[in-house]
Amino acid sequence: MNDPRPSALSEPDEIRDARLSELYRATRDTEPPAWLDQRILTAARTAVKSHPTPVISRSRLRDSRFWAAPVALAATVVLVVGVWRLSPLVGGLDKTPAVLEEQASRAQAQPAAKPDATRTESVQPTRSVPAAPPASMQAVPAPSAVSQPFTPASRSVESPRQSEGKVNLHDLAIRRSLAAWRAEIAELRRQGRMTEAEARLAEFLRQYPHEALDEAEPPQ
Amino acid sequence: MPTDDADETLMLRYGAGDADAFTQLYARHKGPLYRYLLRQCNQPAVAEELFQDVWLKLIAARTGYAAQAKFTTWLYRLAHNRLIDHYRASARRPPASYADDCPEWAAIPAPMEAQPEHQEDRRQRAEHLLRLLGTLPEAQREAFLLKEEAGLSLEAIAQATGTGRETVKSRLRYALARLRHGLGGTP
Numbered sequence: 119m120n121d122p123r124p125s126a127l128s129e130p131d132e133i134r135d136a137r138l139s140e141l142y143r144a145t146r147d148t149e150p151p152a153w154l155d156q157r158i159l160t161a162a163r164t165a166v167k168s169h170p171t172p173v174i175s176r177s178r179l180r181d182s183r184f185w186a187a188p189v190a191l192a193a194t195v196v197l198v199v200g201v202w203r204l205s206p207l208v209g210g211l212d213k214t215p216a217v218l219e220e221q222a223s224r225a226q227a228q229p230a231a232k233p234d235a236t237r238t239e240s241v242q243p244t245r246s247v248p249a250a251p252p253a254s255m256q257a258v259p260a261p262s263a264v265s266q267p268f269t270p271a272s273r274s275v276e277s278p279r280q281s282e283g284k285v286n287l288h289d290l291a292i293r294r295s296l297a298a299w300r301a302e303i304a305e306l307r308r309q310g311r312m313t314e315a316e317a318r319l320a321e322f323l324r325q326y327p328h329e330a331l332d333e334a335e336p337p338q
Numbered sequence: 339m340p341t342d343d344a345d346e347t348l349m350l351r352y353g354a355g356d357a358d359a360f361t362q363l364y365a366r367h368k369g370p371l372y373r374y375l376l377r378q379c380n381q382p383a384v385a386e387e388l389f390q391d392v393w394l395k396l397i398a399a400r401t402g403y404a405a406q407a408k409f410t411t412w413l414y415r416l417a418h419n420r421l422i423d424h425y426r427a428s429a430r431r432p433p434a435s436y437a438d439d440c441p442e443w444a445a446i447p448a449p450m451e452a453q454p455e456h457q458e459d460r461r462q463r464a465e466h467l468l469r470l471l472g473t474l475p476e477a478q479r480e481a482f483l484l485k486e487e488a489g490l491s492l493e494a495i496a497q498a499t500g501t502g503r504e505t506v507k508s509r510l511r512y513a514l515a516r517l518r519h520g521l522g523g524t525p
Binding site for chain 2: 132139141145150155161162
């Protein structure tokens, strides 16, 4: 006949023996040696001291990690947009010397008497030209009368090559003017119209107070 | 100062940096754990090494401890695994008694020299019990020690040793039968 008791109730009795357990408890006096206790306790304290638990909780760490990627992405977008917006300005700056050079080359193309070497130099990019004028330009002596009308301010805003091109242009204009003045005064003197010649000379000196007038003086 | 905090609470406190919590935990569990290891390997030097390894592993894993697991089960799970590693490192295969199906256990008689011929006092009988315990297959002895030393339930022993509840019950039943038989039926 089968045992009517549920097996669940009989199981604990199968593995329980009070008298055996009591007898075993009498043997439980063995302990680890004291030196081992000290070693393990020291290790436990050292571990806590050398690696303290972070003050920030794990949830806060998780939050910061959660926001790290979006913040990094936003920073990247801002950086890229900023660089992109700056790029046209940089291009414009790059183009500025070309515009000035084009103006200078146009100005130089007008005087036919200008040497070819000077025209060739003026169309080259400013970036590739050293600050000092090339030897071919230095070899051409600038007239002393030409350099004086230019102000320091006007020179400061132009590159050396641009100012060089404009100096040549202005130089030619002044030369023509000087030649015309001199020719006119000489002709008046030659015709004996000394009063008119002196009046033209005075007017010339007003316009060109620093110009050398030797050539305009009547030959002695 | 010792408190009545649960093991799990103390372990969480230690994981948070409270070294005193570990001291309390250690005081509670050092004896049972040491005896468990000593009686499983029966060599004090080896038991000390294993004992130290288990605690160091617990210290290293302090921040990862989750309160869902009962502390005692977790501790003896660490100890059981370390013991198995010891068996493997000693060029010994894990004892055959750890196999779930081991019907020959019941047929193994207790050693005749272990049976007392005379009535002994309590201490002598206790020492005799230890000698009988040493003759048990490792898996049965482990189940008995986890029940008597750590106070684990069948389910907790099954979790700690990575086996099934019915297997644990079977091991315990055989262990008790052999111990009773070795003690002359009247321990």
